Amino acid sequence: MCLAxxxxxxxxxxxxxxxxxxxxxxxxxxxxxxxxFCFIPICFIVKRKYICTLCAKRLVLNS
Incomplete structure (x- = not known):
């Protein structure tokens, strides 16, 4: 399989x-x-991630 x-x-x-x-x-x-999949685009997803600039940890928002 050629998934990327x-x-x-x-x-x-x-x-x-x-x-x-x-x-x-x-x-x-x-x-x-x-x-x-085999160099053919399947889906595009735009996400927003939150990171700390000092310790570079990925942060998760709880609402």
């Missing part, structure tokens, strides 16, 4: 709040994910 996935960073922006682990600033990162 690529992630490309679309942009970064400052998010409100602080990291609960180290107190650093939080950035919102927009990522485009592309999944391919």
């Amino acid at each position: 996935s690529e992630e490309k960073e679309l942009g970064r922006q400052q998010a409100s709040g602080a990291c609960p682990y180290c107190g650093g600033n939080v950035e919102a990162l927009d990522v485009e994910s592309k999944r391919m």
Whole structure:
């Protein structure tokens, strides 16, 4: 099988709040994910991920 996935960073922006682990600033990162089967694109997904700029941990929002 020739399954592949690529992630490309679309942009970064400052998010409100602080990291609960180290107190650093939080950035919102927009990522485009592309999944391919035998070099044919199957789906495109745009996600927003939150990361700490100081400790580089990925943060999850609980609402």
